[in-house]
Amino acid sequence: MSGGPPVRPGYHRRVARELRVPRALAALPAPVRWLALPVALTCTVVVLLGSWSASDDGVEVPQPTGKAAGYCRKLAAALPQELLGHARRDPSPASPYVAAWGTTSRTVLRCGVDRPDELNGEHAMDWSPTVDDVTWWSQKLTDGGYRFVTTQRSAYVEVTVPAGAAANPFDPAAALTGAVKANIPG
CATH class of the missing domain: 3.40.1000 (Protein Transport Mog1p; Chain A)
Incomplete structure (x- = not known):
């Protein structure tokens, strides 16, 4: 006997359907799918940091400490x-x-x-x-x-x-x- 609430029939299939990977990503090997989000986030951070360290005029701004x-x-x-x-x-x-x-x-x-x-x-x-x-x-x-x-x-x-x-x-x-x-x- 389990201690949790009863699970409605078809619940697990519905959740699995909602969590499906898009077709474009499903064709990729699992390690590539796993790394897609971290790589995208890292690239975003790099672009943001790059935009903060250079001025709009192309002059690199030093960061002395x-x-x-x-x-x-x-x-x-x-x-x-x-x-x-x-x-x-x-x-x-x-x-x-x-x-x-x-x-x-x-x-x-x-x-x-x-x-x-x-x-x-x-x-x-x-x-x-x-x-x-x-x-x-x-x-x-x-x-x-x-x-x-x-x-x-x-x-x-x-x-x-x-x-x-x-x-x-x-x-x-x-x-x-x-x-x-x-x-x-x-």
Whole structure:
């Protein structure tokens, strides 16, 4: 004698019918069917995370942690609204770790970036100017622009200057040196 309520005739067949796998999935082997939902959920999460880490303008937003994040927020508050005659137009959505000046060919500052891998390779000895005790490692980009990254600071700051955005590609980084020095300790 069972302790549960009586089961109506045909109950198990009706439940089984309601839980049937769609025909498209029924043709697949069982392990594939079992993994379909977890794989779909994982892909959704990856897409969502990817959309949160890059701005609508295609600028990858750094995710600094700890003290570096605090230094970057202080730097963001100190950045100028105009840089070498170009108005500040930050990417959307706004982030305290990214700033931009200009319109089509614009200078972009990203604070809290990872240490560039190139600093360990053949580009480690590339031209690295120092302005007011802030050293900027430089790299010429394939599109003719330049990337400058601070070295020997508590957070890495990157300034990307596209070709033609400034008379001298180093001018934007040099103009931002005072704000970097005042807010990112060496």
